[in-house]
Structure formats: structure tokens, C-alpha cells
Amino acid sequence: MKALVIGGAGFVGNYLIERLSSDGHKVYATCLANEKIENAECESFNLDILDKSAVKDILSDVKPDWIFHLAAQSSVSYSWKNPQLTIDVNIKGTVNILDAMRESGLDKTRIILIGSGEEYGYIREGACPIKETEPLNPGNIYAATKACQSMIGSIYARAYGMDIVMVRAFNHIGPAQLTQFVVADFCNQAAEIEKGNRKPEISVGNLAVKRDFTDVRDIVRAYELLAEKGVSGKIYNVGSGKAVLIEDILKLIVSKSTAEITVSVDKTRLRPADVPVIEADISEIKADTGWEPEISLEKTIEDTLNYWRNMD
Numbered sequence: 289m290k291a292l293v294i295g296g297a298g299f300v301g302n303y304l305i306e307r308l309s310s311d312g313h314k315v316y317a318t319c320l321a322n323e324k325i326e327n328a329e330c331e332s333f334n335l336d337i338l339d340k341s342a343v344k345d346i347l348s349d350v351k352p353d354w355i356f357h358l359a360a361q362s363s364v365s366y367s368w369k370n371p372q373l374t375i376d377v378n379i380k381g382t383v384n385i386l387d388a389m390r391e392s393g394l395d396k397t398r399i400i401l402i403g404s405g406e407e408y409g410y411i412r413e414g415a416c417p418i419k420e421t422e423p424l425n426p427g428n429i430y431a432a433t434k435a436c437q438s439m440i441g442s443i444y445a446r447a448y449g450m451d452i453v454m455v456r457a458f459n460h461i462g463p464a465q466l467t468q469f470v471v472a473d474f475c476n477q478a479a480e481i482e483k484g485n486r487k488p489e490i491s492v493g494n495l496a497v498k499r500d501f502t503d504v505r506d507i508v509r510a511y512e513l514l515a516e517k518g519v520s521g522k523i524y525n526v527g528s529g530k531a532v533l534i535e536d537i538l539k540l541i542v543s544k545s546t547a548e549i550t551v552s553v554d555k556t557r558l559r560p561a562d563v564p565v566i567e568a569d570i571s572e573i574k575a576d577t578g579w580e581p582e583i584s585l586e587k588t589i590e591d592t593l594n595y596w597r598n599m600d
Contacts (some may be wrong), residue, residue: 291515292316292352294337294385295359296330297323299465300402304356304508305330311512316350318359335359337381344388354515355399357385360434363468364406367430378433379440386444386452398451400515401441405458405500405527405566406431416531417569420456420523427563438523445521453518455511458527458568462504462588463595471501471592474538478545479596489550490542493557495535498565500527503583513577527568528581540589 291308295301296317302325308315309329317325318335325332333346337359347355360378361367367374382401389395408418409427426432438454445452465472470493480486510526518524542549573579 289353289515290314290316290350291354291356292318292347292350293330293356293358294318294335295357296325296332298358298362299462300460300504300508301325301358302327302464303462303504304358304511307505307508307512313354316352318346337384338376340384340388343384344392347388347392347394351394352397355385355389355397356511356515357382357399357401360402362404362430364428364430365468367428367433371429374429374433378430379436382437383440386440386450389450390448395448395450398453398515398520400511400518401437401452401454402511403438403454403456403523404431404434405456405525405568406563407435407438407456408566409435409563411563411565416565416567417529418525418567419569420525420572442521442523451520453514453520454523455514456523456525456568457507458500458502458525458566460502460504460507461592463591465504465592470534471537471541471589472596474541475589475592476596476599478541478547478549479593479599481547481549482545482597488547489552490538491552491554491557492538493554494562495533495538496564497562498531498533498567500529500531500567501537501585501588502526502528502581503585503588506581506583509582510573510577510579513579514573517577518573519576522572522576524573524576525568525570526573526579527570528585529568529570531565531567532585537585537589540586541593544589544593 297319409425
């Protein structure tokens with residue numbers, strides 16, 4: 289298959305390109321002009337998804353069998369600081385891609401639209417684990433844009449018969465993730481403390497929320513399986529199926545550190561609002577593709593810590 293990964297220079301994109309290439313697919317990918325895709329087996333293009341004509345040109349050149357739409361402003365905390373950019377990239381950018389597909393005669397190409405478990409937001413009491421049928425009640429700007437993306441995807445699938453599979457991916461973690469995300473941030477701080485580059489104190493935000501964490505290597509395996517076996521027009525949760533307290537994540541990281549570490553709350557890390565618990569029901573993707581997570585949280589933490597330990 290010819291696969292196009294839109295937003296291939298990001299954390300997930302790099303893992304997805306590696307996964308698809310290793311499984312024998314011909315992979316193309318896009319990135320912003322100031323980014324670079326390292327995978328030598330992948331042909332890459334610079335692309336701003338807010339430029340629809342540029343999107344259309346690449347689609348016409350590549351004519352992919354599969355498209356994985358990963359390009360997004362994906363930080364919840366940053367979405368509070370820059371809601372306009374988050375809306376532009378996550379909503380307008382997605383519409384540009386879908387319209388460019390139709391205008392390029394690729395309306396039957398399968399596209400995987402990557403959304404987020406954050407879309408569910410403030411869920412009803414007793415609704416966890418969350419099923420795909422749960423009403424959406426986003427609790428932050430990023431979540432609202434991804435909920436809108438899912439709705440638009442569903443509309444385009446019904447109205448135009450497009451082959452669209454939608455994903456609500458819950459928190460994914462692993463080596464090389466940016467430190468604007470909580471697990472990477474804690475692991476980086478712990479590694480810096482071990483190296484003697486900072487005082488033996490990890491700065492944290494809200495530790496009282498529970499999130500569903502999955503290794504990024506399991507996540508991209510799920511995306512590939514959904515491209516192969518997912519049902520067109522359907523929305524799938526992708527996660528571990530088990531929510532973990534952020535405080536327990538921190539304790540696990542500290543327990544694996546070689547340093548003596550204390551913890552301090554940094555008020556600048558607190559968000560205007562936080563959803564208390566997010567946990568996925570993953571029975572749909574299991575039933576349709578056979579996917580389930582294979583890599584343990586402990587293994588992911590160890591690999592992520594080692595990644596930051598080896599950084600200069």
C-alpha cells in the first residue's frame with residue numbers, strides 16, 4: 289500500500305512511518321518547512337495544511353491508498369494560550385484535507401482522522417470506561433476542536449461516501465515525546481536531576497487527575513490495523529482501557545530514578561480546568577481488528593527515562 293502520513297515529523301508520525309515502512313508499505317510524509325523527517329525510507333514533502341492548494345498538489349502527486357492525518361496542535365495546555373491557532377490547524381486544516389481529497393478524485397481513499405479521548409471531556413458519573421457512543425462534553429479548547437473534527441468526519445463520510453475511519457486516541461507516551469506532555473516532562477526532570485543539572489526536585493501541576501496511558505508503539509500498531517480492518521464511517525477509541533492517577537505515574541518514575549527526588553507544585557503548570565478521569569472502553573477496536581496494548585506502563589516509563597538519560 290501507498291501510505292501518506294500528514295504531520296509525519298511529530299512524535300507519533302515518526303513511529304508510524306517506521307511501523308508502516310517495516311511492514312513493507314511505501315510511505316510518504318509531510319512536515320512543516322522548519323521540520324525534518326529522518327526516516328530514509330520515507331519520501332517527504334513540506335506542507336502547511338492551511339494551504340489547501342498545496343494539500344491538493346501533494347495528494348494528486350502521491351495518490352495514496354491510505355492517509356493518516358496526524359497534523360495537529362495537540363497540546364491541551366497550549367490550546368488555552370493560543371486557541372486561534374488550535375482552531376485553525378485542527379478544524380480548518382482537516383476540512384482542507386477532506387476537500388482536497390474530493391477535488392483530487394481521492395474520495396474513496398481511506399483516511400484515518402486522529403482525534404482524542406479528550407473529546408469526551410466532563411463525562412457522566414459511572415460512564416467510565418467510556419464507549420464511543422458517550423455524548424461529547426469537551427473540557428478544553430483542544431478537545432473542542434477534536435470533537436468538531438470527528439463530527440465533520442462523520443458528516444463527510446455520510447454525505448459524500450468517503451472512506452473515513454475516526455480515532456479517539458487517549459494519552460500516548462514513549463521515548464522522544466516533547467516535554468510539554470506530562471510523562472516526558474517528569475522523566476526529563478528526573479534524568480536532569482540524575483545528571484546533576486537541576487536541584488533534586490520535580491516541579492508538577494495537578495496530580496489528582498486520572499488518565500488512560502498507552503505506549504506510542506502500541507498506538508501506531510492500532511492505526512495500521514484500523515487502516516487495514518477498520519469499518520468505514522466508524523469511530524474507535526484507542527487506549528489502554530485503564531486510567532492511572534498522575535500521582536502514581538510520578539511515583540513510578542521517582543522509584544526508577546537513581547536520585548533522591550522531592551516534589552513541588554508549580555502553580556504555572558495548573559490549567560484553568562481539568563477533567564478528573566478519562567478512561568477508554570476499547571472493545572470496538574478489539575472486536576474489529578484484534579488490537580490490544582502489549583507494552584506495559586512500567587516498560588514505557590523505563591524506555592522514556594533511558595531516552596532522556598541519553599540526551600546531551
